[in-house]
Amino acid sequence: MSSEPPVRGWIDPNFPNPMGPGDATIIIYGYTPSIVVAILGIVLFALAGVLHIWQLFKYRSWYFSTMIVGIAFEIVGYVFRALSAKVDPYRVTYFVVQYFFIVVAPVFFAAAIYTILSLLINATGRHHAPLPPKAILWIFITCDVVATVVQILGAALIGIAESNRKDPTTPNNILLAGLAFQAFTFLLFIILLAAFIARARKVMFEVVTKWFYLAFIAAVVLFYLRVCFRLAETAEGLYGELNTHEVYFGCLEFMPVVVAVWLLAIWHPGRCVPRGTSVMRSDV
Template identity: 30%
Template sequence: MKISTLIVVAALIGLCLAAPPSAEEMGMTPDEWSNWVYSQYGVYGMRPSRAANLVGMILFIILWAIQGALALYYRQWWFGGAFFCGICLEFLGYLGRFLSTWDLQNLNEFILQIVCLTLAPAFIMAGVYCLLAKFVVIYGESYSRVAPLVYTLIFVACDLISIVIQAVGGGISATALYDNKSTDDGTHIMVAGMAFQVFTMSIFFIMTTDFLWRVHKGIRNPNVADSRANDPEIIAIRESPKMKYFVIATYIAFGFVFTRSVYRVVELAEGWYGNLLQHEAYLLVLDGLMMLIAITILTVFYPGFVWGRTHINAGAVKHSKSEKNEFQDVQQEHYPEQQEYPEQRDDGSYGKETESSV
């Protein structure tokens, strides 16, 4: 085992041991122990690591700047905008934790970090969701069970619902915390919002896998025409090795965000003073590190690196093959001088026989 690995493991063990002793160890009743923990560790129930949260701030602000620059250069407005907001929330979350190390009883900083870190992945997933619709346009609508626009509408709508539910729950919990009342009601609403987010992500994974499996096996709907699959630009994108790596990278990044989301559901289900929240190592690894890796992957494998500034209209609708052929007939009649696109065969292929690979 490498020395660096041992250092990381030792640091994580140290963070776990930094949690306060239990009521049994202190010889206190639960109420006495809760009062003691609050007096010593404030609303966190432990002392956040100043160094670890500072590192989180620095890394996320670097990714924020890179993602912003890439979005502007490649004109990836939806993907870039979603990631821009999500990474900004990650930065603000760790900023709140960093500032809290000087005042553990500051409610504003505590609420800032818990709300921002809870909402951030929903914005990251909003960017990822739009990629499936673009995959459909690139590989062809005839492989898909629904139109690209339907994927976008379904998952973005569900994502927005999740964000609203979590925000409402966070607001209720914050108000209760300020009034020194129970935060359980707001926490339960936040957990419901995050659970809905995990459910949406699961459906997204299933539908994405189904589509790519159909591409891999060449399973097309012969009654559906592809809108741009035979465009030279799209063919070049589809046949580029970068596209295959990008699809794989998207899957891996999704896995890290999904892991983080499941952890957060379990964490908040215990309440704001649960065991997981009182051990910062869990948050740093299963939340911060997971999001950091996911965002880094989709920064290294940025969509613009694959299709440049090519505008891939994910709002395209599915057309029947007869409608497509009618359009081509009219185009040839009125504009015979224009280059003819190859006719789509019954199996949905164009021109020369080629194998689709993902």
């Protein structure tokens, strides 16, 4: 009798495994990725990228260039997801590359979010902020980089474990640790943002319109929703409900990020947020 464990996971009966040197015995996604979702991702992020690039140069808002990098990462990620959908869903390389780019992209989006808060602090008065703008950037960007490196390591080890038919529990726990740390630090950022808004509420609309604030807050919540989804998905394990049904990916990973990116394209900080300290109040 063979000592190898039985194959566990999704095998598409309509897509025979090519059994190439780079193919896992199962589809690591937990399902066969939809080509529709992949194409929508490529198109919507590409269009948003054009709009962001145009405003980046028009308003010379170079500080917001991390959004462009994040969008480029999303496009690459969905291109490889499309390859998984139509060429070979069992290919470990396709899975790891799409996971890498789709997971890393929000780090650049988060950096842009932190930059916006720094601009708002400078525009309304630094005395409204619990932390200096530069400290916000350094602390939270560093935390995001650490969390993302741990996630990438965990995802890569999951791919290796599945391709070798090994137990992926330990790699999944590594991935879970990275996501938990990211969720915790982003929650701290949301608390910091709420504290700033509470302190600056008397002057905030003198500098920036309420629509920009609403769009910014919505984008922050959507990005956090995405982090929470990834955390819950990983906590369930590789064969959990969230990990084996693409509808959750579409609604809780794809859609929140797309909407957030478009919100920040429509209410672009280069157009909506003034540079420097525009409001000084002696009564605060």
